[in-house]
Amino acid sequence: MLDDLDAALGFAPDYDSAIPYMLRTREYYKAIGYTTPYRWAHYIDAPFHRLARPVAQARVALISTAAPFQPGKGDQGPGAAYNGAAKYFDVLDFDSAAEHDMRISHIGYDRKNTTATDSGTWFPHAQLRRAAAEGRIGALAPRMFGAPTNRSHRVTVEQDAPTILARCREDGVEAAVLVPNCPVCHQTISLVARHLEANGIATVVMGCAKDIVEHAAVPRFLWSDFPLGNGAGKPHDVASQAETLNQALALLDSAVGPRTTMQNRLRWAEDASWKLDYLNLERIPAEELGRLRAEFDRQKLAAKAVSSKAA
Numbered sequence: 001m002l003d004d005l006d007a008a009l010g011f012a013p014d015y016d017s018a019i020p021y022m023l024r025t026r027e028y029y030k031a032i033g034y035t036t037p038y039r040w041a042h043y044i045d046a047p048f049h050r051l052a053r054p055v056a057q058a059r060v061a062l063i064s065t066a067a068p069f070q071p072g073k074g075d076q077g078p079g080a081a082y083n084g085a086a087k088y089f090d091v092l093d094f095d096s097a098a099e100h101d102m103r104i105s106h107i108g109y110d111r112k113n114t115t116a117t118d119s120g121t122w123f124p125h126a127q128l129r130r131a132a133a134e135g136r137i138g139a140l141a142p143r144m145f146g147a148p149t150n151r152s153h154r155v156t157v158e159q160d161a162p163t164i165l166a167r168c169r170e171d172g173v174e175a176a177v178l179v180p181n182c183p184v185c186h187q188t189i190s191l192v193a194r195h196l197e198a199n200g201i202a203t204v205v206m207g208c209a210k211d212i213v214e215h216a217a218v219p220r221f222l223w224s225d226f227p228l229g230n231g232a233g234k235p236h237d238v239a240s241q242a243e244t245l246n247q248a249l250a251l252l253d254s255a256v257g258p259r260t261t262m263q264n265r266l267r268w269a270e271d272a273s274w275k276l277d278y279l280n281l282e283r284i285p286a287e288e289l290g291r292l293r294a295e296f297d298r299q300k301l302a303a304k305a306v307s308s309k310a311a
Helices: 002-009 021-031 125-133 153-170 183-198 210-216 238-254 272-276 286-310
Strands: 059-064 092-095 143-146 175-179 202-207 220-223 260-263
Touching: 021 183, 021 210, 059 125, 125 238, 143 153, 153 183, 175 183, 175 238, 183 202, 183 210, 202 210, 202 238, 210 220, 210 260, 220 238, 238 260
Parallel strands: 059 143, 059 175, 175 202, 202 220, 220 260
Antiparallel strands: 092 143
């Protein structure tokens, strides 16, 4: 009867809503043996800085949690399993005039529902260059920045965000487009956006994890209801990538106050059942949890080894 009533009223399925990433992440790690719940960054208020001039005249920087391809660090290609050895722990700089092979094997994107074959979905470098050429932004800053995906709020707030701010100031950056991928990436990017905004640089986050970004309270957020790893548009769909960036740039101009969330007009697919997959214990066999715990521990050790060498 309820299904008939829903159909008559044109209701969408209950699962066709924002994925509860914080809840699923907490329950998943509890199920594999990590019982201390992670504390997600939570703010009520957000800083807000209006652009002094339209974004079409402003110098814009790209900030991402993607990593450059690193030969010798294991499989980093499309479909690669989570690869802790490919992580980085210091802020990275990239020449915006050059091409870069950016990967996301080091983070927890949605490996079931996206391909990771098109970096334009997580690193909108080409679209920003096109936007500069077409006059939709004033200029792309000479450097882009990689933000380490750090579970430590203190390291992000006291070390990485100030480093990115200092480099943005060196480059005369007026606005920043920030693109996260995994759940913790969304927190990292949100904290960086807050720091930049509080220090006079307007920001817009392009992401998929609505609950995490809004929990951290950012100035401007373009929410794409897409699988993690696609905050900049659909793979191999240049039109969707251009449209997604255009919406983000428009938000830099149009937001009238902090905590402004705009939902991407584009839809991932008519069938929204993909939303039931990511870290959903109802879809993970109990016998699989032991293997997942062992794999997580192995990847933690790989990442720790990289961190020790970086230090």
